[in-house]
Amino acid sequence: MTSLLSKLELTAKPQQPTDKLTQRRNKLLERLTTQKEIIRCLLNNEVFSAFREVSKLDELTGQSIKEKVPRRVKPWFYKIQDQYFLEVRYGAKPLELAKNKHAIAVGDESRLNEVLDVVIDAVKAGELDTQLAAIRRVGAK
Template sequence: MSKLLSSLKLSTRPEKTSDNPELKRREKLLAKLDQQLAMAQSHIKGEIYTCYREKWQKNAETGVQEKVKIPKNVAKWFYKRGGQYYLEVRFANKPLELSKGNHAIEVGEVENLTTIIATVIEAVVAGELDKLLTESASQLPLSKK
């Protein structure tokens, strides 16, 4: 091996997400939780959060296809009831039952929202919600899994 290559840290090829449905579900939930975290941070600051998606569109003047950013609606997973905030962790547009009969996490004050979402992200990374995600995915039609 050459000097240059030996100076690099080599490893085996990591497993593809598409090969492991459990990892795929976990990454999908993590992406949504990152959106919710950004939305919560904006909510605390009193700002409006806008999420964008990219779309190919033909430019009317030049006739050339170009990528444009289009705002998309993202539903909040947190809400205020009776003077305090609650958070629902959602997968496949349904709240996960985190424990028997409990779908929401009591947050309390709005300032705690980002901390709670960060804790949920850590739990997802640690694999603590994998069983719930698998159960939720098993209830979906085959085309959506």
């Protein structure tokens, strides 16, 4: 059996490079996709519901089982005086899109989807990379 393995080229497991900026960009894109789903539900007069999987211990068998639990997702858009605004958030804080400007004036609710698509394209193009790079982890000094 050793002679068969000796014919193969054996290597250590290659590690995926973990680029913090790419991870943050992907996380933001994932959250923006969730916001797009919230907007779709708003425009179609549907109720949005999100779930996450939690591992729990089954009392009878003692095995770990995965259970879907509802989770609360806050919309990043809000309405003030018949006009909608959109904040792009990372975690609990809105990103500063320009100097002292954290929100995007959307106007009518029908434009929310269109504006969010532009934001998604901007994130994919790397236009928010400086803001994402400036984010510090909670508790980090």
